[in-house]
Every structure is written in structure tokens, then in C-alpha cells.
Amino acid sequence: MAESSTQAPEQLKAQAGSQENPLWHQADWASSALGQSISLYASHPPEHLNGLASVLFIGGVHGDEPEGVVLANEWLGWLRAANTAQAWLLIPCLNPDGYQRNERTNGRGVDLNRNYPSKCWRPEYQDKRYFPGSAPASEPEISALVNLIAQTEPRLIIHFHSWQPSVVYSGESAKEAASFLANASNYPLQPDIGYPTPGSLGEYGANDLGIGVICIEEQEGIASETIFPRFKQGLIALMTAEAG
Template identity: 80%
Template sequence: MTISSKPPTLGGSKNIWQQSNWASSCLGQTISLYGSAAPEQWSAASPVLFIGGVHGDEPEGVVLANEWLAWLKSENISQPWLLIPCLNPDGYQRNERTNGRGVDLNRNYPSKCWNPAFEEERYFPGTAPASEPEISALVTLIEQTKPRLIVHFHSWQPSIVYTGESAKSAANILAESSGYPLQPDIGYPTPGSLGEYGANDLGIGVICIEEQEGAVSETIFPRFKQGLIDLMKA
């Protein structure tokens, strides 16, 4: 992965930094990264990191990420942020949970609890921690930027799931705004997940927004818009 410090690309009413080829999927598709500042400012920024499209069969997360990005491009938010609209373009293109090598990216993080065992193919964690280029690039990004909070967008059963007490107050903002229940975990073990790696290993609060699977696209961003704005202003 190569980070470019090219001048920011204009977006809406403010300057937005972007790198369209920030990383590549295992099948060679590009993964884009956007942010409120250029790379040389990251170390002091402690941004909020937003991630969409971790699971390719959860398009609701990509819808939310893209519409939130469009809003960020058009408004002035003083808090620093980074956003990946779709981390798993191979799975998204195929409407499959896993990436192009059949790996569940949310079981591939190099957490202390990573485990090669899996009960279903859709949860295959890979041959080794961070074996997949998508996760390897994201781990490097987290190391570089040291985000103060990570929010990833999924869909399953409506809920706002937080890992790490530092994320609880921010997660509560999203829960109250959306009307979705607040939960301290998803309800079952997730070795190698972002929550395990980010919160339990690195001490970075992690929030997982679980939209209703199959939600009407037009209803997704309006449900979370005010909560996301309040989160960035908190």
C-alpha cells in the first residue's frame, strides 16, 4: 500500500483529501480512501475512521458510507475523519460476504484471539492473521492514523453494537437517534474481528452499525444522519 500526499480534491464546499487507489483487493480492484486532511496531518489528527462494505452481501453498509461521505463533502465539520466506502469490492460485486479468496474480512484482523477454526465457509478467517490485502492495508492505516474511534457499517438485525467502554457514549448517540437497541456485543464470539483487534487489543473504541438487512435504500442515511452528525460534534 502506498499513501499519496497529493493536494486534496475539491468536494462540495470544502477541500476533501482522497486517494482512489489507496489499496487493492485480493483480485486487484482498487479501494478508495477519503479524509478531512492529507496524510502528513494524520499523526496529530486522531480521526474518526468510518468503514463500509466489509461484507459484500451487506449493501446497506455501502449505501450508508457513500451517503455519509457525500454529506461530509458538502458540510464543514471541524473534527477530523477518514472514510473507506467499500473495503470489500470483490465481495460487493458478487453479493458475497467474503472477499475474492473466500475470506471473511471481519475474522481476518490480527487480534490476539484470532483463530483458524470456523464452523461455516462464510466465516473462514483466512490462512493467517491479516493474510488478506484489504485487512493488511487497513491495519497499516490504523497504525498510521491512530483513530480515536472506528465505526463500521453492516446489516443484519437492527442494532448499534459497541466494543470498548470508550465507544459507549458515541454508540448511545447513534442508538438514540436511530431508535435501534444499544448492545455491548453481537451476541456470539467473533475472534479476529475489528472489535476484538481495535477495542480489546489496541484500546480504540469500535462501533458496528447493524442496519436492517434488506432495508429500503432511501431510508438508510436519514435514519442515521443526525446521529452521525452529533457524533462528530460531540
């Protein structure tokens, strides 16, 4: 795993950006299944984001993918220092329980990326790593995120993972933004991950809500200092492109 996997999300946040623009931050925006705080950062208070065509970034969905937390926090550092007109929200680590334990699932053993209340959610699963929970949005992390999406109506959602290098988009509205990330990283651009993902963010956001979703899959175990430079120009490009 990357060297940064031993650092807590709060330690990583402290490293982001030495010169910061004012932004909205709530350290205890939500709580994990085991009662840990989940932070949310944004360019504006969430209640003011509806209608601003914001972009929502999410790190640390799976606790054994620390590369996603590294990317989220270093991107937060850029957003703090930059003066971008594009509205945004960022959750550095959605799954602090799993991150602390280096486990994919949350504190109740649920795969958060199978727990969204999508029309295709189903209780069946073949491996405990993919346990979808007792019901759609049964987990507090996903319930809070579903409410946030409903409140702010982002135009695009990007979540940061690690497995095999790729940039996966769900929904045609996300394809152009995904191409910025694929071109910058030289990773393959794909319309799906290659296998069914009922109850995933891609299914819920793109297929049910009509919001484009991008999943960045960084190389698992890659050196942490190489992650943000690989995606930086692509992230900047999609933030400076005309919102649509």
C-alpha cells in the first residue's frame, strides 16, 4: 500500500495547501457507522449550492484504498489555494471506519459502493467484501450522502478509488470530463468497470438521477507522491471547462 495509508484523514488534511482561500467546512458533517466524524468541504454552504452546477468529489469510499484519500486531500489543497469560479464539494474520507482498519467495508461490514438506493439495488452478494447492507441506504455514510446530493443537485460526481488504472464514467454527460482525466493520466477511458455493480454510485447517480458519475481507479499500491501530479491537469481542466 502507499506510504500514506498509515496517516489519518485529519493528518492528511493538515498537509493540504499552505495558502488557503476562505471556504465552507464542517468537520462533523456526518458520522460513520462506528461514530467517527466525516468532514465536508465546499466552495459555498451546501444550502446555497443548488442551481450552481457544482462538482462533488468523494475520497475514501473503500477503506483499503488509501490512494483515493491521498488524491482527495491533495486536490483539496489545490482548491484551497486556487480561485476557481466552479462550485464544488469535497469529502476527503467517506469511510473512516474502514480506512482506520485498512478494510474495504465500513464499521458494520457493508460495502458503501453497493449501499446506494438505486433501482437495481439487491440484497444478494457473492463475497462478503460486497455485502450491500440490510436495505438500500441502510448505512449512515450513504444516507448522509444521498441527502447531500438531493440538497445540492451537483452536475457531476467524482469518486476516487484504487484497483486497476482506469477512468470509468457513468452517463454520457460525464464522458467529456472523464476524458480530461484519462488524457492527463494516460489511463484507459471506460464506460463501465466491466462487471455488474448493483447499488453503486454510478448506478444511482447516473442511471437513476441523471447525474454524471466518474470513478477514478488509481493503481493500487502506487507511490503516494505520484498520485496527484498524474491527475492534476485533468482535474483543473474539468473545473475550468464551461459547466454543462
